[in-house]
Amino acid sequence: MAEQALPLRRYLAANAVVLAPSYIALAALYWDDDLAAGPALVAAAGIAVVSIVLVQRYLGSLARFARFVSELSGDQEPVMPRLKFAPATEELAAAAATLAAGWRRQRASIDNLAASAQAVVDGLPDPLIAVDRQRRIVRTNRAAVALLGPMVADRDLSTALRHPTLLSAIDSLLVVGDGNFIGPDHATVELVLSGAPEVDVIAHARRLPRAAADGSLALIVFHDTTALRRAERMRADFVANASHELKTPIAGLLGFIETLRGPARDDVQARERFLGIMAEQADRMRRLVDDLLMLSRIEQHEHSRPDAAVDLDRVLAGVQDLLQLKASSRKVAVELEIDPALPLAIGDYDELTIVFQNLIDNAIKYAKPNTTVRVTARSAVEGRVAVSVADEGDGIPATHLPRLTERFYRVDTARSRQLGGTGLGLAIVKHVVNRHRGRLDIQSSPGKGSVFTVTLPAGTGRE
Ligand SMILES: Nc1ncnc2c1ncn2[C@@H]1O[C@H](COP(=O)(O)OP(=O)(O)O)[C@@H](O)[C@H]1O
Numbered sequence: 001m002a003e004q005a006l007p008l009r010r011y012l013a014a015n016a017v018v019l020a021p022s023y024i025a026l027a028a029l030y031w032d033d034d035l036a037a038g039p040a041l042v043a044a045a046g047i048a049v050v051s052i053v054l055v056q057r058y059l060g061s062l063a064r065f066a067r068f069v070s071e072l073s074g075d076q077e078p079v080m081p082r083l084k085f086a087p088a089t090e091e092l093a094a095a096a097a098t099l100a101a102g103w104r105r106q107r108a109s110i111d112n113l114a115a116s117a118q119a120v121v122d123g124l125p126d127p128l129i130a131v132d133r134q135r136r137i138v139r140t141n142r143a144a145v146a147l148l149g150p151m152v153a154d155r156d157l158s159t160a161l162r163h164p165t166l167l168s169a170i171d172s173l174l175v176v177g178d179g180n181f182i183g184p185d186h187a188t189v190e191l192v193l194s195g196a197p198e199v200d201v202i203a204h205a206r207r208l209p210r211a212a213a214d215g216s217l218a219l220i221v222f223h224d225t226t227a228l229r230r231a232e233r234m235r236a237d238f239v240a241n242a243s244h245e246l247k248t249p250i251a252g253l254l255g256f257i258e259t260l261r262g263p264a265r266d267d268v269q270a271r272e273r274f275l276g277i278m279a280e281q282a283d284r285m286r287r288l289v290d291d292l293l294m295l296s297r298i299e300q301h302e303h304s305r306p307d308a309a310v311d312l313d314r315v316l317a318g319v320q321d322l323l324q325l326k327a328s329s330r331k332v333a334v335e336l337e338i339d340p341a342l343p344l345a346i347g348d349y350d351e352l353t354i355v356f357q358n359l360i361d362n363a364i365k366y367a368k369p370n371t372t373v374r375v376t377a378r379s380a381v382e383g384r385v386a387v388s389v390a391d392e393g394d395g396i397p398a399t400h401l402p403r404l405t406e407r408f409y410r411v412d413t414a415r416s417r418q419l420g421g422t423g424l425g426l427a428i429v430k431h432v433v434n435r436h437r438g439r440l441d442i443q444s445s446p447g448k449g450s451v452f453t454v455t456l457p458a459g460t461g462r463e
């Protein structure tokens with residue numbers, strides 16, 4: 001440790017204080033003639049030499065002690081100096097070092113606490129922002145940064161969120177009158193965050209009973225309600241679509257009933273024709289209601305996974321028989337190509353029958369006459385089985401593919417109705433496949449045809 005020069009004035013003053021009593025005593029002895037001038041001068045010189053050395057050492061120790069104490073408040077732990085000429089100072093230095101170590105430990109635990117508080121806030125799945133009494137951002141978590149982008153601490157909340165309703169709601173929480181908060185202690189605001197895609201959120205703001213150590217006074221937590229809103233919209237659309245689908249045949253039936261009661265009462269030929277159409281309409285309604293019931297039944301237990309071993313060979317042969325008449329009336333051949341070593345699929349026999357009935361029925365309906373619908377079943381990777389239904393029809397333009405499995409979604413609604421479709425077949429297929437933890441892939445080239453492939457988990461062997 002480099003010795004620092006002592007301030008001269010302090011050094012002289014200390015020497016003067018130490019020498020003064022001895023010199024006064026020597027002077028008194030000299031004046032009383034108890035001491036001759038010579039010895040008095042020798043004594044004064046000796047005392048001066050010893051005192052000057054002692055004072056210098058002592059003051060040096062004090063200076064080292066002062067430097068040690070000031071270094072204790074820094075980040076590093078300084079080495080404790082030896083202070084031989086000032087033992088009391090050495091004790092003080094030891095006490096100060098203990099105090100500083102305690103301090104450092106406390107500071108480390110405060111830092112740890114702050115880090116854990118931030119880790120907890122960061123771990124929250126919902127975005128959170130804390131603001132102080134001036135509405136400045138104090139703390140944010142990772143989810144908030146993901147939702148709103150990076151935010152700068154100490155800036156006003158409006159720099160991160162320009163939503164007047166939310167900002168004024170926060171202001172109302174922070175209003176002070178007579179030293180107390182006079183506004184409500186919580187507020188809820190619904191907002192739409194612009195961007196692609198837009199995000200619907202509900203912001204819950206709450207004022208804390210008193211400001212936290214970091215200055216946080218109000219917490220704002222955001223809940224993403226986009227999925228909920230979409231589900232609400234879908235439910236509303238579904239009811240509207242289903243009602244609309246039923247309304248048309250009902251209106252048709254009522255119209256024919258009116259006609260049969262009135263103008264066509266005695267017209268036998270017209271009656272036969274109208275009754276035929278009425279039967280068709282009633283059949284359409286029956287199909288629609290059957291499909292709706294089927295969809296709701298599958299949805300109800302979509303989360304439970306079927307676990308029976310199903311022989312797809314039997315399922316596909318059964319569907320082929322069922323649709324044989326329809327296929328031949330449309331001059332379409334249905335060919336099965338089933339791998340002889342095809343493992344059993346894990347699933348539900350009746351539901352898988354419905355899946356392939358819908359897919360093969362679509363292929364027959366949308367195929368060109370005098371073509372073949374090929375149904376291929378084979379083993380697939382990762383212990384699965386894949387069944388493809390390929391037709392040589394008009395195909396489906398790529399823009400429609402992502403929405404094809406939505407309820408009532410059709411590429412050509414009039415054509416689908418004319419062919420007796422309800423627009424629910426592929427929605428049913430998708431739900432069943434989901435329940436089976438399987439996959440539905442659709443490939444289609446307009447003008448050439450489509451291939452619908454269902455992949456299902458396979459069992460360990462054949463029956
Ligand atoms: N094999 C296919 N070839 C061409 N288009 C198809 C095929 N399968 C389904 N589609 C299209 O997908 C729509 C939805 O199919 P689906 O849900 O089974 O309803 P639909 O009752 O009309 O058969 C159909 O209306 C049709 O436009």
Ligand SMILES: [Mg+2]
Pocket residue numbers: 358361362421422423424425426
């Ligand atoms: Mg269909």
